[in-house]
Amino acid sequence: MRLRQKIILFAVAPLVLALSAISLTVYHQATSLVQQERAVIKPAYLATKESELKNYVALATQAISHLYESGKTDAATKDAARAILAKLEYSEDGYFFLFDLKGTMLMHPRLKESVGKNMWNLADPNGKMIIQDLIHIARAGGGFYDYVWPKPSANSNDPKPKRSYAIELPAWGWMLGTGVYLDDIDDALAEVDQKASNNITNTMLWILAIMLLSLLMVILVGLALNIWDQRDTLEKERMRFAGELHDGVCQKLGAIKLHIEALIKKLAGPPQDMSITLDILEETTGRLYEVNDEVRGIARGLYPEILTDLGLESALRQLTHDYLTTPIDFFSTGDVNGLSDPANLALYRMAQESFENTRKYAVANRIMLRLEGDERYVTLAIIDDGIGFDVSKCTSDSSRGMGLRNMRRRLEDEGVDGKLTLRSSPQGTTVMARVPRKPRNTFLINLFPCKRK
Structure with a gap:
């Protein structure tokens, strides 16, 4: 196996496998952490909202305590209490509602046209009897109840999940309640999921960039080795070619040069036996044939x-x-x-x-x-x-x-x-x-x- 192939096999393959394993591990761990985070955030967020609902109801009862604890049950006193509760709001969707224990709506700042109507049989799209269930929970000592109800800030009649907290005011026969919409929690969790997804994506992109950079470096090293190997081979071919020219062709050409110089001297001197001249010419011709054959051999050797x-x-x-x-x-x-x-x-x-x-x-x-x-x-x-x-x-x-x-x-x-x-x-x-x-x-x-x- 050649050096470049060894680089590919023993460098690129383990690198790709290692980074792929790291990527899968990081993705699995990040996804697992997101799921764990959701499992912690949602109950904590709900617990916070439930605590807030209890506090809001406590503040409402405190706001009308001077009327409720006065012992009066006349209409004027009750009207004053309803007026105070109607003005209490803690957000666009945070308000209080009042019903008597027979299901008649006594106060609702978002449904003023329904005040005075009996809502005992009111049900949400899931079939839950909202008013009946809230009254039962209130009479049982108070508690939380989940249902769906239109959200005022959404400017739509589409019902949203809601959690309400209701208590009973037994002296006046009232059920007092307030609630929060749970789609805010879902939006918060979706934002957490989106941030986590972006972080995972960025991490994967960084790992991919490191992988590509590493592969590029290996490719460049392999290319450098390839160029070096070609240059080394070319240099050896040049040295071999130069050696063959020097040791063969150049030596024979040098001998031919000496024969020609000797022939020139013979021809420039006094007339002599032509057989000597012919011998020199024949030997020179033979050397030229040898050089010709050797040059052809070198040419064939190249390709x-x-x-x-x-x-x-x-x-x-x-x-x-x-x-x-x-x-x-x-x-x-x-x-x-x-x-x-x-x-x-x-x-x-x-x-x-x-x-x-x-x-x-x-x-x-x-x-x-x-x-x-x-x-x-x-x-x-x-x-x-x-x-x-x-x-x-x-x-x-x-x-x-x-x-x-x-x-x-x-x-x-x-x-x-x-x-x-x-x-x-x-x-x-x-x-x-x-x-x-x-x-x-x-x-x-x-x-x-x-x-x-």
Whole structure:
């Protein structure tokens, strides 16, 4: 596995999994906290409202206590008490109401037109007998009662949930009550839910931003490694190219220069035997042919034209013909066309390097080159009957096996995604490469494709 792929597998995947797990945990915990908060807030809010209702009723009874405790039961005294209660308001929806114990409305600041009417059979949309139930609760010592009733501040006849508190004024046969609308509590809880939802959303967005930033950093690191690897490969190719020019072409051109200078001296001097001159010209011509062949070889080494013109099979067949040191049997089966240029070049380079290694080290009598293609893969195997080598020692020693490492690097590169297999024993060596027809779309190659120019 190449370095960039390791970065993707061991950095990006755990990072995404960890941040996803953190996101789910944060979301679960935040949602749980909101539910717990609702479970605490609603009862506390209701308890507060109930305490306020009791206090409001206590203040109302205190406001008319001088009349109620006077012992008078005449109409004038009662009218004065009703007038005082009618003026007591603590909000637009906070008012008091009075009924006698038979259900007749005695005072209601929001329903003045119904004062004097008997409301004993008044029911809310849910079927609750409001006045009967309130009177029963009041006569039982006072208490709370839930029902639905139109809310004055809403300017609508749509009933809203309401909780009222009622007590009995037994000396006058009255039921005194007041109430609060519970939709205010629902609105407060909805506001709490909205704030919590916004906080959860913001937290998730921050986690997502951190995830994207982290992924971007990993991508940039991978891109930097990719660029560095390409530059390193290019630098090695330049050094190899320069070395071949210096050690081969330049040396031969230098020798040709000396021969030409010698020929010029011969021609500038007194007439001599032409056979000497012809020998120099023939030797110079031979050196020029050698330089020409070497330059062609270097050009083919950069990217063999035969790969582009005739394809991988023909290029390998020509390579076996050009290799004269050891007999080579070449076999090709199946469809081996359709690979990318980097894949064709990687397989061609592998064959070149394997032949050269066999020539230098294997002491082989015969080589077999087998090229096979199926629907998914193209496989190239080079098998010799040489003396073999220690694969583990050669691949682990950084001072040896440069050619093998270059093979593996080319085959595992983006755009190839191949696999190299080595097997060696005293009876011979097998070098095998398998390349998929459609290389996997790796993470970095999709984002930053690098094509051979």
